[in-house]
Amino acid sequence: DTGVSQDPRHKITKRGQNVTFRCDPISEHNRLYWYRQTLGQGPEFLTYFQNEAQLEKSRLLSDRFSAERPKGSFSTLEIQRTEQGDSAMYLCASSSTGAGSQPQHFGDGTRLSIL
Amino acid sequence: AQSVSQHNHHVILSEAASLELGCNYSYGGTVNLFWYVQYPGQHLQLLLKYFSGDPLVKGIKGFEAEFIKSKFSFNLRKPSVQWSDTAEYFCAVMENAGNMLTFGGGTRLMVKP
Numbered sequence: 691d692t693g694v695s696q697d698p699r700h701k702i703t704k705r706g707q708n709v710t711f712r713c714d715p716i717s718e719h720n721r722l723y724w725y726r727q728t729l730g731q732g733p734e735f736l737t738y739f740q741n742e743a744q745l746e747k748s749r750l751l752s753d754r755f756s757a758e759r760p761k762g763s764f765s766t767l768e769i770q771r772t773e774q775g776d777s778a779m780y781l782c783a784s785s786s787t788g789a790g791s792q793p794q795h796f797g798d799g800t801r802l803s804i805l
Numbered sequence: 806a807q808s809v810s811q812h813n814h815h816v817i818l819s820e821a822a823s824l825e826l827g828c829n830y831s832y833g834g835t836v837n838l839f840w841y842v843q844y845p846g847q848h849l850q851l852l853l854k855y856f857s858g859d860p861l862v863k864g865i866k867g868f869e870a871e872f873i874k875s876k877f878s879f880n881l882r883k884p885s886v887q888w889s890d891t892a893e894y895f896c897a898v899m900e901n902a903g904n905m906l907t908f909g910g911g912t913r914l915m916v917k918p
Binding site (some may be wrong): 693694721723725730731732733734735738745746748781783793794795796797798799 | 841847907
């Protein structure tokens with residue numbers, strides 16, 4: 691399967707610890723997105739990259755959150771000094787560029803639980 | 806900021822029943838519209854999309870959706886559901902010149918065999 695891959699699938703950590711998630715997009719896709727989904731809600735946009743450039747960030751992305759895509763391929767999302775409210779599913783998606791909007795393809799997500 | 810409303814949070818149907826899931830959005834400009842499905846234990850998958858042209862779009866597995874611009878709606882339909890359609894369904898909107906998807910809260914569909 692050459693879909694979007696996310697690692698780890700689950701992460702349990704104590705409040706105050708730092709965590710880092712990885713996303714590998716579909717290889718020919720140059721756009722990469724991060725979303726967060728809490729229980730009973732739809733995904734909420736966090737940030738977006740085109741190649742290595744981070745072009746858009748939601749106000750949900752506090753200064754404890756940082757995302758990178760250094761070589762325009764995989765991306766990492768780091769959360770520093772985790773809080774209870776950070777518990778959620780973190781989703782990565784990718785898409786190609788082309789005429790008009792291209793559909794985003796999602797990974798399985800990383801479920802973060804803060805103890 | 807745009808918002809997306811899905812009116813039904815939980816829907817229970819028997820097999821062969823017809824399905825219609827509501828979706829309304831708040832953005833007044835040109836939009837692209839999507840329905841995603843999440844089967845139990847799986848990732849979000851695209852069911853269908855509307856960019857332009859015929860407002861009645863057909864997707865995979867017999868689903869279709871109709872874009873009614875005057876009502877800011879993009880309802881999902883299927884004439885006859887199957888047990889395998891049990892899943893959570895998300896409507897999403899993207900501004901035509903944008904990149905982020907705005908999702909509704911989802912509708913959890915259970916189809917009884």
